[in-house]
Amino acid sequence: MTSPARVPDERGFFGSFGGRYVPEVLIPALDDLEKAFNDAVADKSFNDTLNVILADYSGRPTPLTTAKRYAGAGTSFVLELKREDLNHTGAHKINNTLGQVMLAVRMGKERIIAETGAGQHGVATATAAALFGLPCAVYMGVEDIARQAPNVERMKLLGAEVLPVEDGAGTLKDAVNEAMRDWVRNVAGTFYVLGSAVGPHPYPVMVRHFQSVIGIEAKEQFLKKHGQLPDIVVACVGGGSNAAGTFYAFLDDPVRLVGIEAGGTGDDPGLHGSSLGLGSPGIFHGSLSYILQDDDGQIVTAHSISAGLDYPGVGPEHSSWLTSERVEYFRVRDESALAATSVFTRDEGILPALETAHAIAWIGESAAVLAGRKILLCLSGRGDKDMETLISREVQV
Amino acid sequence: MNRLKDLFSSGRKALAVFLTAGFPEPGLDEELALAVLDAGADILEIGFPFSDPLADGPMIQRASELSLENGTTLAKSISLAGRLRQKTEAPLVLMGYANPVYHMGYPEFADRVAGAGADGVIVADLPLDESGPLRDELKGKGVSLIPMAAPNTSVGRLDEIIKTGSGFLYIVSMTGLTGDAFEAEAPWRKLARIARDEGSLPVCVGFGISNGDDAVRAVREADGVIVGTAVISAIFRGLEDSREAAVENAVDLVRELASALEMEYPFKE
Ligand SMILES: Cc1ncc(COP(=O)(O)O)c(C=O)c1O
Numbered sequence A: 001m002t003s004p005a006r007v008p009d010e011r012g013f014f015g016s017f018g019g020r021y022v023p024e025v026l027i028p029a030l031d032d033l034e035k036a037f038n039d040a041v042a043d044k045s046f047n048d049t050l051n052v053i054l055a056d057y058s059g060r061p062t063p064l065t066t067a068k069r070y071a072g073a074g075t076s077f078v079l080e081l082k083r084e085d086l087n088h089t090g091a092h093k094i095n096n097t098l099g100q101v102m103l104a105v106r107m108g109k110e111r112i113i114a115e116t117g118a119g120q121h122g123v124a125t126a127t128a129a130a131l132f133g134l135p136c137a138v139y140m141g142v143e144d145i146a147r148q149a150p151n152v153e154r155m156k157l158l159g160a161e162v163l164p165v166e167d168g169a170g171t172l173k174d175a176v177n178e179a180m181r182d183w184v185r186n187v188a189g190t191f192y193v194l195g196s197a198v199g200p201h202p203y204p205v206m207v208r209h210f211q212s213v214i215g216i217e218a219k220e221q222f223l224k225k226h227g228q229l230p231d232i233v234v235a236c237v238g239g240g241s242n243a244a245g246t247f248y249a250f251l252d253d254p255v256r257l258v259g260i261e262a263g264g265t266g267d268d269p270g271l272h273g274s275s276l277g278l279g280s281p282g283i284f285h286g287s288l289s290y291i292l293q294d295d296d297g298q299i300v301t302a303h304s305i306s307a308g309l310d311y312p313g314v315g316p317e318h319s320s321w322l323t324s325e326r327v328e329y330f331r332v333r334d335e336s337a338l339a340a341t342s343v344f345t346r347d348e349g350i351l352p353a354l355e356t357a358h359a360i361a362w363i364g365e366s367a368a369v370l371a372g373r374k375i376l377l378c379l380s381g382r383g384d385k386d387m388e389t390l391i392s393r394e395v396q397v
Numbered sequence B: 001m002n003r004l005k006d007l008f009s010s011g012r013k014a015l016a017v018f019l020t021a022g023f024p025e026p027g028l029d030e031e032l033a034l035a036v037l038d039a040g041a042d043i044l045e046i047g048f049p050f051s052d053p054l055a056d057g058p059m060i061q062r063a064s065e066l067s068l069e070n071g072t073t074l075a076k077s078i079s080l081a082g083r084l085r086q087k088t089e090a091p092l093v094l095m096g097y098a099n100p101v102y103h104m105g106y107p108e109f110a111d112r113v114a115g116a117g118a119d120g121v122i123v124a125d126l127p128l129d130e131s132g133p134l135r136d137e138l139k140g141k142g143v144s145l146i147p148m149a150a151p152n153t154s155v156g157r158l159d160e161i162i163k164t165g166s167g168f169l170y171i172v173s174m175t176g177l178t179g180d181a182f183e184a185e186a187p188w189r190k191l192a193r194i195a196r197d198e199g200s201l202p203v204c205v206g207f208g209i210s211n212g213d214d215a216v217r218a219v220r221e222a223d224g225v226i227v228g229t230a231v232i233s234a235i236f237r238g239l240e241d242s243r244e245a246a247v248e249n250a251v252d253l254v255r256e257l258a259s260a261l262e263m264e265y266p267f268k269e
Helices: A024-041 A044-056 A093-106 A120-132 A142-147 A149-157 A172-185 A203-211 A213-226 A241-250 A316-323 A334-348 A354-365 A384-392 B003-009 B028-038 B058-069 B074-085 B098-104 B106-116 B128-140 B155-164 B188-198 B212-219 B229-239 B243-264
Strands: A017-021 A064-066 A078-083 A111-116 A136-141 A161-165 A190-193 A232-236 A256-264 A280-284 A286-291 A327-333 A374-379 B014-020 B043-047 B092-096 B120-123 B169-172 B203-206 B224-227
Touching: A017 A024, A017 A316, A017 B128, A024 A044, A024 A093, A024 A172, A024 A203, A024 B128, A044 A093, A064 A213, A078 A213, A093 A111, A093 A120, A093 A190, A093 A203, A093 A241, A111 A120, A111 A172, A120 A136, A120 A149, A136 A142, A136 A172, A142 A149, A142 A161, A149 A161, A149 A384, A161 A172, A172 A190, A203 A213, A203 A241, A203 A316, A213 A241, A213 A374, A232 A241, A232 A354, A241 A256, A241 A316, A241 A374, A256 A316, A256 A334, A256 A354, A280 B098, A286 A316, A316 A327, A327 A334, A327 A354, A334 A354, A334 A384, A354 A374, B014 B028, B014 B058, B014 B203, B014 B229, B014 B243, B028 B043, B028 B074, B028 B243, B043 B058, B043 B074, B058 B229, B074 B092, B074 B098, B074 B106, B098 B106, B098 B120, B106 B128, B120 B128, B128 B155, B155 B188, B169 B188, B188 B203, B212 B224, B212 B243, B224 B229, B224 B243, B229 B243
Parallel strands: A078 A374, A111 A136, A111 A190, A136 A161, A232 A256, A232 A374, A256 A327, B014 B043, B014 B224, B043 B092, B092 B120, B169 B203, B203 B224
Antiparallel strands: A017 A286, A064 A078, A280 A286
16 A cells, blocks of 8 residues: 555646646636635635634534444444535535635635536535525536425525536536536636535545544544554545545555445446546546546536436546546446435434445445444435435335 | 648638538438538538537537437547548647546547648637647647637736647637637727737637638738538538538538628638
């Protein structure tokens, strides 16, 4: 196990992954953003204000709940759930959007845009924009609009404009394309709140920074409860923000880190969202990272039952953790995630997001080898948004 | 032989026309290319398609999509350049996005492009900071990596872009996408003036130029203009009728652009 780079270099590279592969017009905006971000994180008053908002508005610190039954939890192994689902708006996404929207205000930006897949990031962005009184537009693929209808209505209630994206498969990748095009056109006054640890530098490091509160809190809570670190830390990986935010505090510790990607319905191209497990390095959405692509370097459409994992790329820091072997990545299929949702909800009285359910399913499937271990799971979000999918798939919740 | 250098040192105001390889269909792309060159285009930009063309507006996105549906690849786009090279001495420039090139591998890409007889390459999402490795590979084969600058590019950075660039400097006329409305009196002019004063790279301006009038206004501050969306859009309109109408529409537009430039800047060979 080699020690991975802790921070990207000045060009935004985590080892050989990252960078800024964007049209020239975005470079000055990324320079400004990087400078504003570096200034802000070094500014005590920015951090103090953010921490107060995270506490008083979002409800941090989120609790660490000991699982009672799921797959042998409580008897065969210890499973601690970091309850990001108990954040305001129901997922970890708000940790990042509050930070970025505060940065937008600090930079004097007049308008917020975002992309969303599951709608969680869209809702979290619309919420932060409402809190700070900024107009907000959210790009969302038409397929995702159909399967995450409650979140679409929530965004509208929050005063955001939801802009449907018809291109491609009408999912997260297409929404990112349109958000970036909007940013190109309105680059001077608009702040693009990117929802995962992907994109051109400084987004991957910035999103990971705002999400690192998950791992920092969880580590302290776990130590307090168990007098030791977890043996294994598990998180689901879409673009990789909840996983990066959880793992970051444990990078230098003797802790096994496990990321779970969307296995979809199979390993063939177009059936899954496993960029790290089944993809290869390429340049997509502004950075060099593992992506899903064909022989010609065209991006291949991802598939996942969960909109938040339905993305053919992943943050560059995860690519660096894959190649340095600091983190292990596995994939879990749609059916397993659905089944795990049902079992976990009844066992624990917590309805997890379908994204999180992939990580939950991996724990269930690995129960035999996890005996005697202490596990920390990032419970990235709640599953209310997925009710329509669950009902249509006849999952018994 | 340096076709781009020869063209610009002739003092001619250059007209560069962008077409997408494999659009509207294989075969017709070649016919269109030869027809627009015949109609007065000085440089041909051959777009190789990408699934996620971030810097493009709806028109070129659609052309790229159709091209992919027609089975066009980067390799086939380079072959088109090779076939055109058998029939024309006009500068040929391949244009697209980084991933297909990265996936092919920079050395192999450089080999193929040089082998096809193309003169330059433009990669929309490979800014100065990330362009070194490809630039070096291409340079080794005598092919230019043509750099881009935007209206918000700082003067210091522009200097660096010009120093490392070759072929010409592609100035994007607005902070927008291909096909957005052209603004003649806009910040790009200042950038173009600075670049031309520097003097080491010819300057072409593109994005949004859609008729002879735009072209004439743009070229006052530049050595050439680049027209993409307007031509693609003319082809789309013609296609509603027939293949012939598609070619005819493109030819008519290129003639208008070329004669507007010629009228304003008469060029004696
Ligand atoms: C609850 C939840 N978990 C996980 C994800 C995946 O994103 P990331 O990998 O950035 O954490 C999403 C994305 O929408 C989500 O809503």
